[in-house]
Amino acid sequence: MDKTMELLLNRKSVRVYEGKELSKEVKKRIIAATLRAPTAGNMMLYSIIEVNEQRTKDTLVRTCDNQPFIAKAPFVLLFLADYQRWYDYFQVSGVEHLCEHKGIVMRKPKEGDLFLACCDALIAAQTAVIAAESIGIGSCYIGDIMENYEEHKELFGLPKYVFPISLVCFGYPTRQQRGRELTPRFDKKYIVFEDRYSHFGREEFEEMYRERQEQVFGGRTEIKGARNIGQMMYTKKFDSDFAHEMTRSVRAMVQAWVED
Numbered sequence: 001m002d003k004t005m006e007l008l009l010n011r012k013s014v015r016v017y018e019g020k021e022l023s024k025e026v027k028k029r030i031i032a033a034t035l036r037a038p039t040a041g042n043m044m045l046y047s048i049i050e051v052n053e054q055r056t057k058d059t060l061v062r063t064c065d066n067q068p069f070i071a072k073a074p075f076v077l078l079f080l081a082d083y084q085r086w087y088d089y090f091q092v093s094g095v096e097h098l099c100e101h102k103g104i105v106m107r108k109p110k111e112g113d114l115f116l117a118c119c120d121a122l123i124a125a126q127t128a129v130i131a132a133e134s135i136g137i138g139s140c141y142i143g144d145i146m147e148n149y150e151e152h153k154e155l156f157g158l159p160k161y162v163f164p165i166s167l168v169c170f171g172y173p174t175r176q177q178r179g180r181e182l183t184p185r186f187d188k189k190y191i192v193f194e195d196r197y198s199h200f201g202r203e204e205f206e207e208m209y210r211e212r213q214e215q216v217f218g219g220r221t222e223i224k225g226a227r228n229i230g231q232m233m234y235t236k237k238f239d240s241d242f243a244h245e246m247t248r249s250v251r252a253m254v255q256a257w258v259e260d
């Protein structure tokens, strides 16, 4: 099989790393590939912060829903949706003057710009993940970086039009991690549609989740009050404290971004 295909079909998240540091050269190669990621309008609406200070990593353990492996990752990249750089550049480029001359009001970054910048930042992040993977370095996303917006803003000195959309931990996988099985995925018929969206009913859901239900429940009728995967995931993820904090934090950030 083609090497890239093989790599994509075998990628898995890695949360336990060997003590070995990534060399400067290796980091440089990952970053070089990352910066070649597709980007809307070739604007590079993102920034990346390499988190090196151990104190900062330790803080992230706490602010990202208590995930201790962040502190042990030898290479940590913070991906930021960034319209600040362009907005500042518009200002130093005399765009305000141009608008005045045209009799129009200079617009500020709004929701659409935020989403586009998030797309850019995430595509860059995934490019880094694959670049790292291709040289034997494992990685894991930390979505919880979207929590505690105010604290992260302070910690990294983020201005108004910069939002931390993803943190990615990198490191050489331990032998145990290399040997670990891939996590299952839903069959493609539930995910990939032709021409129109497919809305599922009870029967399709039962079929879709049958295997996962068996794997997780293994014959038991109930786990911690949940009788199926839907009830379990609702409690564990969707209605969890971290989901509520993420909603609060993202709302605060969006409000800060869109207010004039």
Ligand SMILES: Cc1cc2nc3c(=O)[nH]c(=O)nc-3n(C[C@H](O)[C@H](O)[C@H](O)COP(=O)(O)O)c2cc1C
Binding pocket: 011, 012, 013, 014, 015, 067, 140, 141, 142, 143, 144, 182, 183
């Ligand atoms: C947006 C996003 C956020 C994630 N956040 C976390 C996280 O905070 N902590 C973690 O351990 N894994 C996180 N992951 C990794 C997922 O748990 C993982 O991709 C999923 O369980 C499938 O496993 P696999 O990547 O090994 O196939 C995240 C993945 C994505 C794409």
